[in-house]
Amino acid sequence: MLQSQSVQLLCLTASSGVPLFSRGSTKQLPFSIIGSLNGVHMFGTGHDAALSCCETEQGGHVLWRVFHDSLMLIGVSSNANVSELHLRRLLENVWNCMVLVLGLDELANARNVERLKRELRSCYGLIDMLLERGVDDRDQGLMGDLTHCADCILLPQPDLIQDTLESFTRAAESSPNVALRLLCFQLLPGVIACVLCGPRPSLYQVENEQVCRFWSPLAENLRSCLDHAERSSLSPSVSLRRDVLALLLINRESRRSVTSLSTKATPHLSPARRWELLRLFYTFAVTRYFTSEESPSSECPTAELLHEEFSSGFTHLPVHCYLVTDECKCYAVQTPQHQLFLLTDLSVPTFTLRSVATHTLDAVTTATGF
Amino acid sequence: MAWVAAGSVMVSDWHRSPESREYFSKILHKKKRRKFGLLEAPVMPPHLKADIVRYKVFLSGKSGVGKTTLAARLAGLDMPNIHYETTGMETCAVFWPVKLRESGRILFFHFHLWDCGENATRRFDHMLPSCKEHADAILFLFSFTDRGSFEDLSSQMSRITEPSDRLVRLVVGTKFDLFMHTDVTERDITRFQEVLGVPVFRVGGDVSGGFGEIAPLLNALAENLWHQDCMHTSTSVPTVPSNSGHIGPEIIV
Numbered sequence: 026m027l028q029s030q031s032v033q034l035l036c037l038t039a040s041s042g043v044p045l046f047s048r049g050s051t052k053q054l055p056f057s058i059i060g061s062l063n064g065v066h067m068f069g070t071g072h073d074a075a076l077s078c079c080e081t082e083q084g085g086h087v088l089w090r091v092f093h094d095s096l097m098l099i100g101v102s103s104n105a106n107v108s109e110l111h112l113r114r115l116l117e118n119v120w121n122c123m124v125l126v127l128g129l130d131e132l133a134n135a136r137n138v139e140r141l142k143r144e145l146r147s148c149y150g151l152i153d154m155l156l157e158r159g160v161d162d163r164d165q166g167l168m169g170d171l172t173h174c175a176d177c178i179l180l181p182q183p184d185l186i187q188d189t190l191e192s193f194t195r196a197a198e199s200s201p202n203v204a205l206r207l208l209c210f211q212l213l214p215g216v217i218a219c220v221l222c223g224p225r226p227s228l229y230q231v232e233n234e235q236v237c238r239f240w241s242p243l244a245e246n247l248r249s250c251l252d253h254a255e256r257s258s259l260s261p262s263v264s265l266r267r268d269v270l271a272l273l274l275i276n277r278e279s280r281r282s283v284t285s286l287s288t289k290a291t292p293h294l295s296p297a298r299r300w301e302l303l304r305l306f307y308t309f310a311v312t313r314y315f316t317s318e319e320s321p322s323s324e325c326p327t328a329e330l331l332h333e334e335f336s337s338g339f340t341h342l343p344v345h346c347y348l349v350t351d352e353c354k355c356y357a358v359q360t361p362q363h364q365l366f367l368l369t370d371l372s373v374p375t376f377t378l379r380s381v382a383t384h385t386l387d388a389v390t391t392a393t394g395f
Numbered sequence: 396m397a398w399v400a401a402g403s404v405m406v407s408d409w410h411r412s413p414e415s416r417e418y419f420s421k422i423l424h425k426k427k428r429r430k431f432g433l434l435e436a437p438v439m440p441p442h443l444k445a446d447i448v449r450y451k452v453f454l455s456g457k458s459g460v461g462k463t464t465l466a467a468r469l470a471g472l473d474m475p476n477i478h479y480e481t482t483g484m485e486t487c488a489v490f491w492p493v494k495l496r497e498s499g500r501i502l503f504f505h506f507h508l509w510d511c512g513e514n515a516t517r518r519f520d521h522m523l524p525s526c527k528e529h530a531d532a533i534l535f536l537f538s539f540t541d542r543g544s545f546e547d548l549s550s551q552m553s554r555i556t557e558p559s560d561r562l563v564r565l566v567v568g569t570k571f572d573l574f575m576h577t578d579v580t581e582r583d584i585t586r587f588q589e590v591l592g593v594p595v596f597r598v599g600g601d602v603s604g605g606f607g608e609i610a611p612l613l614n615a616l617a618e619n620l621w622h623q624d625c626m627h628t629s630t631s632v633p634t635v636p637s638n639s640g641h642i643g644p645e646i647i648v
């Protein structure tokens with residue numbers, strides 16, 4: 026999924042349409058088109074209509090979002106594999122990353138456009154990473170950009186790590202209310218400890234004193250977690266059926282998720298393809314059936330109304346759905362607490378999918394307490 | 396202030412000697428540079444034990460001059476192709492084995508490189524002081540393709556350091572591989588070295604030839620830092636100052 030080649034992202038000031046930056050796609054959109062994209066949105070606003078999204082016959086999309094009445098992001102995709110949900114998440118993620126780097130105040134009350142333009146450059150690295158998501162093998166199995174849930178791994182003995190993390194964050198004077206700095210420490214290749222904290226203690230102090238003090242005794246422990254996580258983000262106490270190819274489990278309350286790929290080799294479906302299918306099936310299910318997951322965000326209540334909704338004409342909310350393709354079978358279940366998205370081998374009889382899925386959900390949640 | 400001549404404190408080109416092979420193999424992994432997490436360090440077998448000495452090195456220079464690329468080059472990380480303004484502050488670790496000329500003692504230098512995006516230093520007042528806090532050395536960067544960055548060097552140096560700071564100062568000219576576009580001549584460099592008494596190193600291009608491309612700079616950094624510490628300990632009271640963890644070997648297990 027080389028999205029960067031098919032998605033282009035534009036950022037403009039909302040009030041006057043001054044272009045701030047454009048990322049993605051190697052071929053930039055001509056200025057006149059950028060102007061039109063902004064113009065058509067402004068035209069809508071002038072008539073009390075919010076222009077949210079449009080789709081071409083070939084499956085291309087254009088998506089508009091205005092954040093805090095201050096900046097507008099426009100996502101343009103010419104690739105039918107990039108869903109509207111995906112594009113919408115992308116705009117939200119890009120905005121969030123701009124807030125992370127520059128702060129909400131700087132963005133919502135931008136006074137000096139030239140200065141803002143310059144400062145936004147510090148976000149390009151992160152934004153391009155979001156655009157290129159999926160290109161890198163390391164990203165596989167991470168779904169947070171799409172689900173907006175925290176990707177988790179379930180460890181066999183999490184207590185020691187949990188305790189250490191808590192002592193470490195306490196020593197770094199971390200408090201969610203004071204988020205002046207985000208400090209990230211690469212403990213091992215593949216293991217990073219992050220803390221949000223205020224102006225103190227200094228990076229030097231944390232890196233040179235606390236990181237060693239708290240984490241050194243756990244180095245071996247972390248290494249074995251890495252080994253474990255490479256295989257699955259579920260703990261070893263969970264054994265999945267052999268014909269389950271991949272799964273994504275979401276805890277709807279805590280907004281956390283785990284994913285797993287079966288260790289059984291499936292010659293016709295590479296791991297990369299299975300992750301991709303899982304993302305596509307998730308998108309399919311939450312945009313058509315589990316639409317409540319697309320909870321209207323306070324930012325943009327109008328976008329949700331423009332969705333084709335399954336529920337129109339039906340009085341109930343779907344709790345199961347399935348899909349059979351020529352590559353695999355897919356099944357999703359939702360309960361008040363969880364959502365499970367499952368890919369199985371084609372050999373699984375379709376009429377048993379439901380019980381495979383409910384049993385898997387039971388097995389995983391009982392064994393892990395997730 | 397004069398600098399230490401190459402090879403006067405440490406064996407120069409030690410990375411070429413067969414004796415060093417086992418030490419250098421500890422900073423390699425599958426023929427590439429090994430990437431060290433904060434909890435990791437090269438571990439030698441007991442009969443070849445080498446102490447680790449730690450130093451903080453700050454990379455200074457304007458946006459786009461090549462700080463992040465230099466850090467990646469020295470640490471053996473992937474070098475960026477396109478310029479991304481560094482988002483905040485980034486640090487990385489470089490381990491480098493050296494052999495002291497007089498005692499024959501072998502040490503692993505641990506250079507902790509600090510790199511900071513220019514926007515970040517402008518937006519947040521604590522960034523620059525934080526980079527300079529406890530720094531043992533500063534690398535001042537200019538680019539061979541940008542004469543302005545070269546001409547700004549001396550004011551840059553006086554802007555962020557005091558003559559009395561106990562700091563090793565080295566100058567690094569980046570993008571030397573783009574010699575077709577060189578805006579800075581050999582004469583300029585020679586004069587600069589004479590007038591300011593600070594050595595200038597040239598870097599650029601791919602790091603294809605192993606350690607050869609980075610050895611001169613890392614060795615010079617090691618020699619000057621070691622020399623600075625020796626001078627300091629010999630002129631001060633012979634107790635190790637409590638807050639200077641870098642004086643004397645600090646051993647990581």
Ligand SMILES: Nc1nc2c(ncn2[C@@H]2O[C@H](COP(=O)(O)OP(=O)(O)O)[C@@H](O)[C@H]2O)c(=O)[nH]1
Pocket residue numbers: 456457458459460461462463464465475476477478479480481569570571572573598599600
């Ligand atoms: N050819 C060449 N390009 C370089 C060299 N050093 C940096 N660059 C390029 O110059 C640009 C800016 O480099 P970067 O390290 O990000 O600059 P920083 O802002 O100082 O961190 C990037 O596109 C690098 O690829 C070099 O030695 N040779």
Ligand SMILES: [Mg+2]
Pocket residue numbers: 462463464479480481510511512
């Ligand atoms: Mg940089």
